[in-house]
Amino acid sequence: MKLIIFDCDGTLIDSQHMIVEAMRAAFLASGFPAPDRDHVLRHVGLSVAEAMTAMVPAADAKAIARLSAEYRAAFNALRQEARLAEPMFPGAREGLLALGARDDVLLGIATGKSRRGVDRMIEREGFSGLFATIMTADDAPSKPHPAMILQAMEATGVGAAESVMVGDTSFDMLMARAARVEAIGVSWGYHEAAELVEAGAAAVARDFPELQTLLMPSRDDIAA
Helix, strand or coil: CEEEEECCECCCECCHHHHHHHHHHHHHHCCCCCCCHHHHHCCECECHHHHHHHHCCCCCHHHHHHHHHHHHHHHHHHCCCCCCCCCECCCHHHHHHHHHCCCCEEEEEECCCCHHHHHHHHHHHCCCCCCCEEECCCCCCCCCCCHHHHHHHHHHCCCHHHEEEEECCHHHHHHHHHHCCEEEEECCCCCCHHHHHHHCCCEEECCHHHHHHHHCCCHHHHHC
């Protein structure tokens, strides 16, 4: 049995517009200058508090708590706006369903999103029952700490040699390396491919069909 653990934002769903807008609103509401888009996307993947701490290292604990609360409030409000959405990346839905239909694969999620945010995505996409394990910022320390992967393996009974982490940031790759599992990056997210390789990615997929081949190579691919 193989356990394939996916990051969410930047890997399965494109939530950058929601995240950037919510961060801008949170910073302004808390009295800080609004960060630019690239600065925000550099920190996607971390838990909210960890991202705020990294983005505003001089802020004290009280300021970080307010920034985090304002971000969550802004993000929830933005979900009601039709102009902003969190679409799945091309091929992600079909790829997940194809992998989930296999009897030799278990799927998991390890994400800096809240459990509520993941549950909304699963309900929206009709993915109920697709993931054998879901680890969020509510369940474990922020990436790149390996706890999410270690807990996912414990929950499913799958060992490190049969597990793989798929993500779009160096945080995902470093988390996988710390958990001693294979890491595969995707190029359509928020960190550059070279950064993913440097952080430990065994390979970087250019699209979801290529990712499926990397995850479950055919006998012909192995022979080649």
